[in-house]
Amino acid sequence: MAQRVSTASKKSTQVSARVIKNLHERMVRIRLFETEAGKLMEAGKLPGFLHLYVGQEAVAAGVMAALRDDDQITSTHRGHGHAVAKGVGFREMYAELYGRVTGACLGRGGSMHINDLTRGMLGANGIVGAGVPIAVGAAFAARYKGEDNVAVTFFGDGATNIGAWHEGANMAAILGLPVVFVCENNGYAEFTPQSGHMLLTDVADRAAAYGMPSVIVDGMDAAAVHRAAVEAVERARSGAGPMMIEAKTYRFFDHQGVKGLRHPYRSDEEVAQWKARDPIDLLEVRAVADGIATRAELDDVWQRTRDEIAEAIAYAEASPLPDPADLLLNVYSG
Amino acid sequence: MTTTTEAPALTPVAAPRKLSYVKAFNEGLAQAMREDENVFVAGEDVAGYGGVFRMFDNLLDEFGPRRMIDTPISEAALVGLGVGAAARGLRPVVDLMFMDFIGVCLDQIVNQAAKMKYMFGGALSVPLTITTASGAGLGAAAQHSQSLEAWLAHVPGLKVVMPSDAYTAKGLTVSAIRDDNPVVIMLNKVLLGSTSEVPEEIYGIPLGQAHTARHGSDVTVIALGRMVGEALAAAEELAAEGVEIEVIDPRSVQPLDTETMFASVRRTNRVLVVHEAVTFGGLGAEIAAQIQDSVFDYLDAPVLRIGAPFSPVPFSPVLENAYVPDRARIAQGCRRLLERS
Numbered sequence: 001m002a003q004r005v006s007t008a009s010k011k012s013t014q015v016s017a018r019v020i021k022n023l024h025e026r027m028v029r030i031r032l033f034e035t036e037a038g039k040l041m042e043a044g045k046l047p048g049f050l051h052l053y054v055g056q057e058a059v060a061a062g063v064m065a066a067l068r069d070d071d072q073i074t075s076t077h078r079g080h081g082h083a084v085a086k087g088v089g090f091r092e093m094y095a096e097l098y099g100r101v102t103g104a105c106l107g108r109g110g111s112m113h114i115n116d117l118t119r120g121m122l123g124a125n126g127i128v129g130a131g132v133p134i135a136v137g138a139a140f141a142a143r144y145k146g147e148d149n150v151a152v153t154f155f156g157d158g159a160t161n162i163g164a165w166h167e168g169a170n171m172a173a174i175l176g177l178p179v180v181f182v183c184e185n186n187g188y189a190e191f192t193p194q195s196g197h198m199l200l201t202d203v204a205d206r207a208a209a210y211g212m213p214s215v216i217v218d219g220m221d222a223a224a225v226h227r228a229a230v231e232a233v234e235r236a237r238s239g240a241g242p243m244m245i246e247a248k249t250y251r252f253f254d255h256q257g258v259k260g261l262r263h264p265y266r267s268d269e270e271v272a273q274w275k276a277r278d279p280i281d282l283l284e285v286r287a288v289a290d291g292i293a294t295r296a297e298l299d300d301v302w303q304r305t306r307d308e309i310a311e312a313i314a315y316a317e318a319s320p321l322p323d324p325a326d327l328l329l330n331v332y333s334g
Numbered sequence: 335m336t337t338t339t340e341a342p343a344l345t346p347v348a349a350p351r352k353l354s355y356v357k358a359f360n361e362g363l364a365q366a367m368r369e370d371e372n373v374f375v376a377g378e379d380v381a382g383y384g385g386v387f388r389m390f391d392n393l394l395d396e397f398g399p400r401r402m403i404d405t406p407i408s409e410a411a412l413v414g415l416g417v418g419a420a421a422r423g424l425r426p427v428v429d430l431m432f433m434d435f436i437g438v439c440l441d442q443i444v445n446q447a448a449k450m451k452y453m454f455g456g457a458l459s460v461p462l463t464i465t466t467a468s469g470a471g472l473g474a475a476a477q478h479s480q481s482l483e484a485w486l487a488h489v490p491g492l493k494v495v496m497p498s499d500a501y502t503a504k505g506l507t508v509s510a511i512r513d514d515n516p517v518v519i520m521l522n523k524v525l526l527g528s529t530s531e532v533p534e535e536i537y538g539i540p541l542g543q544a545h546t547a548r549h550g551s552d553v554t555v556i557a558l559g560r561m562v563g564e565a566l567a568a569a570e571e572l573a574a575e576g577v578e579i580e581v582i583d584p585r586s587v588q589p590l591d592t593e594t595m596f597a598s599v600r601r602t603n604r605v606l607v608v609h610e611a612v613t614f615g616g617l618g619a620e621i622a623a624q625i626q627d628s629v630f631d632y633l634d635a636p637v638l639r640i641g642a643p644f645s646p647v648p649f650s651p652v653l654e655n656a657y658v659p660d661r662a663r664i665a666q667g668c669r670r671l672l673e674r675s
Contacts, residue, residue, distance in 0.1 A: 103455075104455065105454060123453070130446055132414070133442060138421065139418075140418065141418065145422075163410055164414065167411030167412075168414060174405075175405075332493075333513075334514050
């Protein structure tokens with residue numbers, strides 16, 4: 001059974017002030033990227049789908065603050081938060097959402113496929129669970145080459161019902177690879193609640209089937225996620241094999257888009273309860289109370305990020321569209 | 335892509351070395367592993383056991399467990415391991431044993447390996463090689479006997495090769511491993527023990543370059559994989575009747591060297607396409623369509639296709655023999671084409 005980490009009594013000072021500020025900035029960057037993207041979608045400016053990450057910021061921030069640039073991650077269809085937290089630039093991300101040739105995928109990928117090899121972002125993925133074995137392969141490559149970087153694979157509760165997840169977990173365990181499995185349990189597989197898609201209460205219990213240690217953390221508490229991630233990443237880096245973190249979190253928007261409540265699959269009360277535990281608010285309140293940052297300092301982060309985002313959106317809108325003559329670019333190498 | 339020059343040319347020696355198809359594959363793989371430290375092999379029973387078809391014999395002894403990895407029976411994770419490792423600069427060779435098993439891992443092949451370069455804006459390559467055994471003829475029944483090249487050749491980003499003899503088994507294996515794209519090597523199970531002349535040195539056969547296995551003036555037979563040998567046998571039968579057929583072995587079905595085929599059609603004016611896979615929706619349909627698109631005016635008869643009936647591969651040998659196209663059906667097809675005019 002998974003180890004349960006209670007975070008209620010722990011103060012934010014259990015991680016350093018520097019880390020708290022780092023987590024805060026990563027979360028603010030995700031929040032603003034996502035809320036602005038949502039506005040652009042509502043305004044009809046973006047083609048395709050948009051799966052917003054708002055509410056789950058503590059997970060991406062907490063994990064990514066435990067990683068190095070050369071550590072690899074694989075992400076999900078809800079991948080913007082991971083990309084932002086891993087350091088992918090706003091410009092290429094917005095340009096990709098707009099389908100511009102300056103985008104992260106040259107306009108060939110869109111929201112669900114943002115990647116950046118220079119940041120170890122091995123791709124968001126439109127196929128649920130598919131990134132899990134790929135992260136295992138990235139970890140394999142690290143060990144093969146004698147490098148000490150680790151791979152982190154992010155997935156939701158729903159993804160743990162798919163075969164690739166189980167195969168990847170077992171493969172990582174049996175080969176003893178440096179992989180950290182991070183479950184962002186937001187309680188819903190698209191519109192189906194966890195109780196409707198598995199009989200388990202804790203997804204982390206699935207790790208036991210593969211001989212993998214696991215830990216459950218409050219996914220709205222960035223510091224708690226970070227502590228767990230540091231432990232799992234250090235463990236993997238030391239050669240002790242994979243570990244799983246289940247972060248209990250929540251998706252503030254719908255599965256897709258900004259306002260798509262055609263199907264009343266969750267109550268207003270439930271949404272309100274989780275929003276009352278907004279991960280950024282929680283961190284800010286504690287940071288101020290603990291004397292780590294002043295309100296003005298925190299506000300400055302928001303403002304700087306807003307400015308950066310406005311500039312990136314302007315850049316994306318001014319960027320050229322791909323040339324249809326280049327339609328076949330990069331289908332093959334060579 | 336009109337040349338059919340092989341690399342290297344077979345040099346005449348007193349006693350040319352013959353090697354079996356499976357040993358030629360094994361030799362090519364071993365040489366590619368010696369050539370590039372980034373090449374490793376992962377699969378079910380590939381290391382300790384040497385592969386169920388002896389494809390990987392002795393490789394564990396030479397390359398050790400770092401580069402020869404036995405994995406759980408987990409095809410999705412196996413191909414995914416290859417995709418992730420390839421994305422990080424290695425050149426994985428992953429073995430799927432029987433081609434029929436690709437259904438288990440088709441997402442990793444089709445949605446991940448094939449599309450990754452494109453969706454990454456070209457920022458990386460996926461130099462992944464997938465080896466597998468295809469084809470009927472061993473009484474292995476419907477779940478261990480299929481030829482599914484049409485599934486894979488339909489997917490942009492993948493390459494698919496079908497060695498027809500030991501020489502091509504080695505050369506295509508080396509080229510597949512050296513290629514920066516995901517390549518599926520469809521080894522034919524019936525051909526595993528067949529022998530042909532194979533140079534000892536490492537050599538590659540260009541992917542996307544067809545080979546004219548026999549020159550002839552009356553009918554062009556385009557044959558895939560094991561059907562090349564059947565077509566050559568049919569050619570001998572027809573030669574006794576005064577009919578000279580030209581046999582083209584595409585070797586690689588994605589990319590497909592249509593120029594060599596078109597040039598042949600311009601000379602013979604009649605075409606038969608033969609493959610072991612079911613006829614419906616098979617590569618014969620694609621090849622026939624491309625020929626009528628490009629060299630219709632040279633045709634004296636409609637393009638004829640021979641393939642398997644629209645049925646799963648049967649078990650009973652009498653049924654299996656009736657299922658797979660053979661030299662007699664190919665010869666009969668050529669006669670039908672010649673009767674048209």
